[in-house]
Amino acid sequence: MAAAQHTRDLSLYYAMDQAAFVDNRATQQALLTKEAEQARVGWDRARRSAQTAPDDETAAALEQDAARWLDRLRTARRSLEALEAEANSEEQADVAFESSTQLIDAALSRIATTDRVTQAEIDAFHELTDGWSMIPRADGALDASVTVRLPVKGGALLIPVRWEIAQLSVGTQAVRAQIDRPTGAPVVKREQTVHDLTEAGLSRLAALVVTNAPFTELPQLVREFVLGDPEAEWVGPQWREPAFVEHIRSVYLDPKFQWNGRGKYVLYSWMRQAAVDLALERGAISTQDLIDEHPAASKHTLQSFCGVGPPNGVIRRWAPVLDGTLERNKLRASARVCWCGAPGVAVARVPEVPKDLICEAGHPLQDAPPQGGVVVLPDAYRVLRMSGEQVRLALRQSRAARNRQLPVTTPTPGQPKVLEVLPWVGHEPVSAAQVGDALGAHQSAAGTQLKKMAAIGWVVRFDGWPARWARTANAPL
Helix, strand or coil: CCCCCCCCCCCCEEEECCEEEECCHHHHHHHHHHHHHHHHHHHHHHHHHHHCCCCHHHHHHHHHHHHHHHHHHHHHHHHHHHHHHHHHCCCCCCCCCCHHHHHHHHHHHHHHHCCCCCHHHHHHHHHCEEEEEEEECCCCEEEEEEEEEEEECCEEEEEEEEEEEEEECCCHHHHHCCCCCCCCCCCCCHHHHHHHHHHCCCCHHHHHHHHHCCCCHHHHHHHHHHHCCCCCCCCCHHHHCHHHHHHHHHHHCCCCCCCCCCCCCCECCHHHHHHHHHHHHHCCECHHHHHHHCCCCCCCHHHHHCCCCCCCCCCCCCCCCEEEEEECCEEEEEECECCCCCEEEEECECCCCCCCEEECCCCECCCCCCCCCCCCCCHHHHHHCCCHHHHHHHHHHHHHHHHCCCCCCCCECCECCHHHHHHHCCCCCEEHHHHHHHHCCCHHHHHHHHHHHHHCCCEEEECCCCCEEEECCCCCC
16 A cells, blocks of 8 residues: 555545544535535525515515525534534644555455455455454444454554445434434333323324334324323424424324334335436436436336326325426426425435425425425434435445345345344343334244344343343344
């Protein structure tokens, strides 16, 4: 490895104290820059729309949107300034690595570019490494982690190294990992909340879905509706907006409430989000544009995203996530636009987003202003949007699985994966039924994964009826 040249522009890789260092601030800078630009555009659009609103009520709602956009813009700019100040305050020296490091560099480069290595390469790499583990990331993927022992004068330098491995887990657990638990929120077992809500008359499906939501505040609101609990002080003001509160009440207290599986809260469509992102980037896209960008798409994919999805039998049909027009007998698809003028940006298939899209201003996308008041989703809902990185990772792994003629490892209702099940198994024994309810999966499917984990020593089984399972010290999470 040649000596690393560090500059003050938040380089992604640089040398520090003879150890290769990955600076995540480069990614943070890119995300904050994008956030600031989106907020600036949203603020300008909402401000201009308020000036031409047809009535005072709409104008007031748009002025509130403009204030929220301005607050986001200021926050993003302050964070950018702090990040740049931190980078500029550091002094980095160039480091020329020795031959042992060149060996490590070659080994890591090999791993980064292929999933096929020889036994000799594996043996050589193990000579210099220790402490292998798998670590779940907030975006749902997995990282491999290892400690590299680099010989130096007088001892050894231990370098922690992480890289992405081909495994993806999406759903409520991946979303929950990105959200900070509200300060002061009590820890309440989900099964207890489900029991309390169903005993008070809420349908079991609605109770399962709302308690499986990644937001701690959502089941608290429903508890207050159904059980008459006092208003919790730890629930933030965004969750107390009257229009939002009434919207949640109307969704989850509906006697005809229906949703997917046994309580799964969020469902994802990677390709829909990919198509929406591409349309937002280019203004309008064709079928060929989508296929060129994402080869997993077919000639019918884009057309299906511009119309209502096929009947499901349980859950509502997918709503259109793009608007389609014919130009010279060829389909052109563009972003859908909310009544407030903001485009639909997040494909979010959850009960309280009836058209499966959240607009850039934070409203569940609607064609006309709602009659019962303007619903603004709390900022926490922004994590429901799969990032471009997550979408590309999901589609790349899905395509790789097909190319190897192996089953795609996408989790489907009733078929959870090991790393979805494990977070629900603690040191306190739980049954397969409890794990299944928490995941929105069937008891037998959860039991299958628990048996797999027991075979590799991650969990231990306690005999009885029903059998119960607890995590061991060998579990990687």
